[in-house]
Amino acid sequence: MIAIGEASRQSGVGIETIRYYEREGIVPRPARALNNRRLYSANDVGRLRFLKKCRDLGFPLSDAKALLELSEGSTEDCRSVKELAEAHIASVRSKIDELRRLERALSELTANCDSGNVQCPMLQRLRTMDEI
Amino acid sequence: MIAIGEASRQSGVGIETIRYYEREGIVPRPARALNNRRLYSANDVGRLRFLKKCRDLGFPLSDAKALLELSEGSTEDCRSVKELAEAHIASVRSKIDELRRLERALSELTANCDSGNVQCPMLQRLRTMDEI
DNA sequence: ATAACTCCTGTAGTAACTACAGGATCAAGT
DNA sequence: ACTTGATCCTGTAGTTACTACAGGAGTTAT
Numbered sequence: 001m002i003a004i005g006e007a008s009r010q011s012g013v014g015i016e017t018i019r020y021y022e023r024e025g026i027v028p029r030p031a032r033a034l035n036n037r038r039l040y041s042a043n044d045v046g047r048l049r050f051l052k053k054c055r056d057l058g059f060p061l062s063d064a065k066a067l068l069e070l071s072e073g074s075t076e077d078c079r080s081v082k083e084l085a086e087a088h089i090a091s092v093r094s095k096i097d098e099l100r101r102l103e104r105a106l107s108e109l110t111a112n113c114d115s116g117n118v119q120c121p122m123l124q125r126l127r128t129m130d131e132i
Numbered sequence: 133m134i135a136i137g138e139a140s141r142q143s144g145v146g147i148e149t150i151r152y153y154e155r156e157g158i159v160p161r162p163a164r165a166l167n168n169r170r171l172y173s174a175n176d177v178g179r180l181r182f183l184k185k186c187r188d189l190g191f192p193l194s195d196a197k198a199l200l201e202l203s204e205g206s207t208e209d210c211r212s213v214k215e216l217a218e219a220h221i222a223s224v225r226s227k228i229d230e231l232r233r234l235e236r237a238l239s240e241l242t243a244n245c246d247s248g249n250v251q252c253p254m255l256q257r258l259r260t261m262d263e264i
Numbered sequence: 265a266t267a268a269c270t271c272c273t274g275t276a277g278t279a280a281c282t283a284c285a286g287g288a289t290c291a292a293g294t
Numbered sequence: 295a296c297t298t299g300a301t302c303c304t305g306t307a308g309t310t311a312c313t314a315c316a317g318g319a320g321t322t323a324t
Contacts, residue, residue, distance in 0.1 A: 005270065015271090016313060024311090035320065037271055046259065053258050057241075058234050061311060071255040078252040085242045085254060089235060096231045102190050103224050109189075110217045120210040122217060123203045126185050127178065137301060147302090148282060156280090167289065169302055193280065 001031065007040040011048035018048060026051065026065050059088055133163065139172040143180035150180060158183065158197050191220055 008015045021027045027047050031039040040048075047068060054064035063084055070081055112121040140147045153159045159179050163171040172180075179200060186196035195216055202213055244253040 003271075014313080017311080019273095020312060035271085037320085050258055055311090057237060058231075067255070067258070070252070071259065078254075081252050081254050082242055085238055089238045089242070092231050092235050092238065096228055096235065099190075099224050099228045099231070103221060103228065105189060106217055106221045106224065110214055110221070120202070120213050122210075122213050123199070126182055126199070127203065135302075146282080149280085151304095152281060167302085169289085187280090 001039040001041055002045075004038045004040065007038075007045050007048065010045050012052045013048045021048075021051065024061075026061065026068070057088075058092060059084075063088065133165075133171040133173055134177075136170045136172065139170075139177050139180065142177050144184045145180045153180075153183065156193075158193065158200070189220075190224060191216075195220065 002010070004015050004018060007013075008018060011018075013021070018027075022029055027044065030044055031041070033039050050068055050071065051064050054067055055061065059067065066084060067081065109122045109125055134142070136147055136150060139145075140150060143150075145153070150159075154161055159176065162176055163173070165171050182200055182203065183196050186199055187193065191199065198216060199213065202209055241254045241257055
């Protein structure tokens with residue numbers, strides 16, 4: 001059983017974040033030492049690592065929590081997992097599309113923007129354009 | 133001079149958001165009618181529309197504010213505008229790259245995830261994988 | 265013994281809004 | 295004149311997922 005700092009090091013989840021997950025009920029309350037300090041098992045650290053990976057993959061915390069629960073269920077409901085993951089993939093793809101449109105719009109805006117102008121063409125377009 | 137609801141309609145910026153921008157000093161305080169209601173000029177609406185476009189383009193509000201101020205200066209500093217815009221383009225591009233990597237990782241994770249499994253391969257990988 | 269470290273609780277701050285609560289005022293219809 | 299519904303006001307709290315203290319207590323190393 002290790003202290004919170006070591007659990008943080010081993011899982012990659014910040015100390016404050018671990019306590020936050022506990023407050024929010026994302027992870028169960030860990031054991032406590034006699035001096036009231038939190039004590040984490042290897043299992044607890046595994047949970048934190050799992051959450052870290054989900055968050056790194058961009059899943060919202062609510063999804064990460066759901067995946068963790070699915071992962072701890074007796075029979076893992078693969079379909080639910082896949083549904084969550086595919087919804088997330090779709091949202092990632094639509095974000096990519098959106099950002100690509102943005103990138104193009106921005107590139108066009110800056111194309112004529114040379115220093116030395118008194119009237120900046122980019123600002124002018126921003127003032128007058130109708131839609132992005 | 134129009135009321136806040138009409139300014140909201142004409143600019144596309146929500147009523148609460150307009151008041152928020154006022155509180156935050158992003159836009160100047162508008163005139164007030166005798167009954168204390170806010171009154172917006174065409175100029176005020178123009179400012180809101182400008183901010184809306186910047187936000188739609190993904191500029192953080194602080195950048196949107198800076199661009200608005202540049203846009204209202206006597207000589208528009210095109211170089212400052214371009215710098216802001218190019219930094220933003222760079223951040224958009226890096227977000228796109230990140231999301232692409234994410235998309236690939238997610239696609240791989242779900243590839244073997246067929247319903248009916250008792251052990252979900254995606255969850256297993258999430259439990260054991262080292263890095264995303 | 266003292267310094268430096270880690271831990272505790274609890275609160276507040278971040279970005280950019282959004283959603284009320286509780287009340288005042290206004291416009292339109294009867 | 296009166297009522298109904300829309301709009302407006304201020305002020306506060308909630309959202310997401312943390313992050314950063316403040317102020318105190320216990321632990322470890324020299």
